[in-house]
Every structure is written in C-alpha cells, then in structure tokens.
Amino acid sequence: MSSEESDTKAVAPAPAPQSWWTTVGEYTLGKDAFGELSQMTKRQILFQVMNVALVVFSALMIWKGLMVVTGSESPIVVVLSGSMEPAFTRGDLLFLTNDKSDPIRVGEILVFKVRGRDIPIVHRVLKLHEDHNGNLKFLTKGDNNRVDDRGLYAQDQLWLHPDDVVGRARAFIPYVGIVTILMNDFPFLKFVLLGVLGLYMLLNRE
Amino acid sequence: MHSALTRGNAIFSLGFTCVALATFLCAVTTVFENPSPVVSVNIHNPFVRNQQQYHRWSQRFDRAYFTFDLNAGTCMPVTANVVASCTTVRLRFTGSQAVNQIIVWDKIMRRDIDDPRISLRDMKLKYPFYDDAHGLRGNNITLSLHWNVVPVAGLLPRNSEGHVTIKLDDQYA
Numbered sequence: 001m002s003s004e005e006s007d008t009k010a011v012a013p014a015p016a017p018q019s020w021w022t023t024v025g026e027y028t029l030g031k032d033a034f035g036e037l038s039q040m041t042k043r044q045i046l047f048q049v050m051n052v053a054l055v056v057f058s059a060l061m062i063w064k065g066l067m068v069v070t071g072s073e074s075p076i077v078v079v080l081s082g083s084m085e086p087a088f089t090r091g092d093l094l095f096l097t098n099d100k101s102d103p104i105r106v107g108e109i110l111v112f113k114v115r116g117r118d119i120p121i122v123h124r125v126l127k128l129h130e131d132h133n134g135n136l137k138f139l140t141k142g143d144n145n146r147v148d149d150r151g152l153y154a155q156d157q158l159w160l161h162p163d164d165v166v167g168r169a170r171a172f173i174p175y176v177g178i179v180t181i182l183m184n185d186f187p188f189l190k191f192v193l194l195g196v197l198g199l200y201m202l203l204n205r206e
Numbered sequence: 207m208h209s210a211l212t213r214g215n216a217i218f219s220l221g222f223t224c225v226a227l228a229t230f231l232c233a234v235t236t237v238f239e240n241p242s243p244v245v246s247v248n249i250h251n252p253f254v255r256n257q258q259q260y261h262r263w264s265q266r267f268d269r270a271y272f273t274f275d276l277n278a279g280t281c282m283p284v285t286a287n288v289v290a291s292c293t294t295v296r297l298r299f300t301g302s303q304a305v306n307q308i309i310v311w312d313k314i315m316r317r318d319i320d321d322p323r324i325s326l327r328d329m330k331l332k333y334p335f336y337d338d339a340h341g342l343r344g345n346n347i348t349l350s351l352h353w354n355v356v357p358v359a360g361l362l363p364r365n366s367e368g369h370v371t372i373k374l375d376d377q378y379a
Contacts, residue, residue, distance in 0.1 A: 086290050086316055087356040106307035107294050107352050107364065124292070129338045130305035143292060143314055148333075150261060158261060171361045173229065 052201050072098035072167030077111055078177030079122055083142030084109070088122060091178035096167025103136070104128070104162065109169040110140060115154040120166050123149060129159075136162050233360030235285040243279030243323075245351050245368025247295075250274065250328065252372060253379035254342045259334075268301075268342035270335045270374055273328045274311075274349060278368070280322035281353045282315065287360060290316045293324065293353045296366070302341030310335055310349075324351075344376030 040048070066075040079092045087109075088094070096111055104110065106128050111120050123140040126148055130136045137159035141148040150158060183190045252272035259267050274295070282291045295311040310331045315322055350369035354362065 086314060087292055103305075106296050106309055107354065109354070109362065124294075124309075126333065127308045128305065129301075129303040132304045134304075143312075169362055171233075172357060173359050 048202055052198065055201070070095075070097040070167065071100065072096045074120070074166055077120055077122070077166070078180045080119065080181065081121075081142075083144050084122055084124075085144045087143055088172070089174070091175055091181050093173040093176045094122065094169045095171040095173075097170050098165060098167040100162075103130070104138065104165070104168070106138075111166040111169065112140065112160055112164045113166055114152060114160075114164065115157060117154075121149075121152065122169065229359045232287045232358055236283050236287045236355065236357050236360055236363075239283035239285055240363075240365065241281050241283055242365075243281045243367060245276070245278040247349050247351065247368050247370040248275040249347075249349060249370060249372050252347070252374050254374050254377075256340070256378050257336075259336055266340075268337040268340050270337075270342050270347070271331070272335075273330055274326070275328065276311075276324055276326040276351065278324040278351055281351075281355075281365070281367070282317060282322045283355060287357045288317050289356045289358055290314050291322065291353050291355050293351065296350050296352050297335065297347055298350070299337070299342070299347040300345040301337040302339035306337065306341075308335060309333060342374055343378070344374060346371055346373050 063075075067073065069075075075096050077094050077096060079088045079090060079094060082090055094111065104125060106125050108125050109122060110125055111122050113120050121140075121142075123142045123145075125138050126141040127139040128136065129138070138161075139148055139150065139159060153160070183193070250273045252270060254268055254270045256266050257269040258265070259269075276295065278293075281293065282288055292314050293312060294309045297308050297310050299306050299308075310333055311326075311329060312332065313324070314320075348369050348371040350366055352364065352366040354364045356362065
C-alpha cells in the first residue's frame, strides 16, 4: 500500500512519521496497533482479555475432553525418536486411546513411560504374559532397535505393566509435531510464538 | 485495507486448509481397504529345552526351538496411502500363564522398496521363545501372521491371517 493512501485514511490530523511500521500498513504490530489499544475503552479491553481467556480455556476443555473420551492421560503425542522408523519418524503425531476393557496384545504399538523418566516412549509389544488373575506384564521393542527395551527400563525392571502405559496408537499424522520438537529444542521459540499470538489477539479488534 | 500481515495470514490459512483436506482425503482411502492374502504356515522340528535366560542367570526357563515355513501374498493395500507394513509372526502358546504371546519373527516392508510378499523356508526364530516358567512341555503352540499397515496419514489398522497349531514334546530334548 502506498503512503498516500494511508494518509487519506488517517484519522489523526498530524502527518504520520515516515518510519517502517506506518508505511507497511495500519494493522501491523507497529505504532498504529498500539494506538488502537490506547483508544479502547475499559470495557473493550476487558472484552478482549475475556476473548483470549475463552480461546485458552476452550483448548484446555478440548484436551481434557479428549482425555475422558480416549481414557489416555495424553491422547495426542509427538514421536521424539527414530526408534520406530520407517513406520514413525521424529515429529509425527500419534492419536492414542487406552481402552481398559480391550486387553493389550502382542504386536500393538504402545506409548509408555518408564518409572523415573518423564519422556514417553513409542514401541511395539514383543512379548506378553497374563496370569489367571488378569495381571499383565509385557516387554517392548522398537522396530528400528536391534534389541528389546530391557536396557531402557528402570533398574531391575524386567517387564512393563498396564499402569506404565500412556496409550495405544490408533491413528497417525506425519510431520505435524515438528513444531513441538523445534520448540523443545529451542525454548525461546516458545516465548516468541506465545508473545506474537497473545499480542495479535489483544490488538485485533474483530 | 489489506496489509502484508493479513495477506500472509490468508495465504497461510488457505494453504493449511488445503493440506488438511488433502491429508483427510488421503486417510479416507485406506479406511475400507482390507487386504486378505492367502497365508500358509508350517512348523518343523519343534523341541523344548530347559535353559537360562540372559537377563536372569540364576533361574532356568523352558525354551522351545523350531523352524517355520511361511508363504503369504501381499498384505499391503494398493492405495497411495501406505508407507510400510509391519509384518509380525505371532506365537500364542499354552504355557505357565493364562495368556502367553510372543513375536518370533518380524519384518518391515516398505512400499515400492521391499517385496510385499513373504516366502520363508525353514526360518529360524528371530526372537528367542522362552516361557515365563516351565510350562511348555506337552502344550500347544499356535503360529499366525499379523500385520499392521502404516499409512501416510490416518488410522493404524491391525490384521491377521492364517494359523497353524502344533503340540510340543512332553520331554526336554
């Protein structure tokens, strides 16, 4: 857009200074945008804040709702390692369910947490035993690993139990989770993204 | 007016919507696709031994050995929405516990790279076949083929076909 155009539209009588933000446009995150914020009434600012809160809480509700429906403590996970290649690569997104009434069987792809470690692991069940009381124990292995997971488990842990399971892989979308991986690798990206989003939502009047 | 930001935003959201739609359509193509290959399995020379397991040298477990033949047609759907098929040979057995299952052999077949058919003769077990205690002698074992198609995007179905059951010796070899 040319600067003449913005001049004719400008409400303020004083000519706008020729700095980069005014020439780019009215709605950039420059002076005009902040000017808009200062023109808002208290009621409008409050409304804007509530809008932001609405979005945040809706996201939270959807996440919690998914947890209830799927029975898994984290229904969507990002694959963090290449141990299941070529099936899953780093950055793929997995949808999990954890239906307790449908028993875990060999060959299923599980997401589990090893005692004492927070990072969930995605691997396939290799070996499984269930006793007459229904107590289940199983051993997992990554498709791309040469040996089973006993070396990954906690000290003296030979088997996994259903309590360790976060969920069972049911559906899959490639690459989407790479954003999460980038944000984990470079934490400042998280703040940049959050800041930009927050600012954009606060300053946008619609 | 349309600033660079609004235009960028519009292009991004249009592109994102298109990619999401394409992904969804791609995922739909394999939902109703269920290949059912002809599978034949055979077990040869089964015998049972009483052995130590590498992670617990102080204890002995039943360990069975056998070789198997496996012939199977292609178990990959023909749509484009397939990356690989993870084929596993699963063994169910009556052992020391109520439910006992292990994978004795597996292979990942990538689309357009590996041959989607399987033809194995006198194959040895890739993973050792241990019972959890001493429950193998004189009991049945059942071998079957299972596969798990990994799509480009979409559901992760699991299928199985073909099985053979034999009875193990009631003596240690």
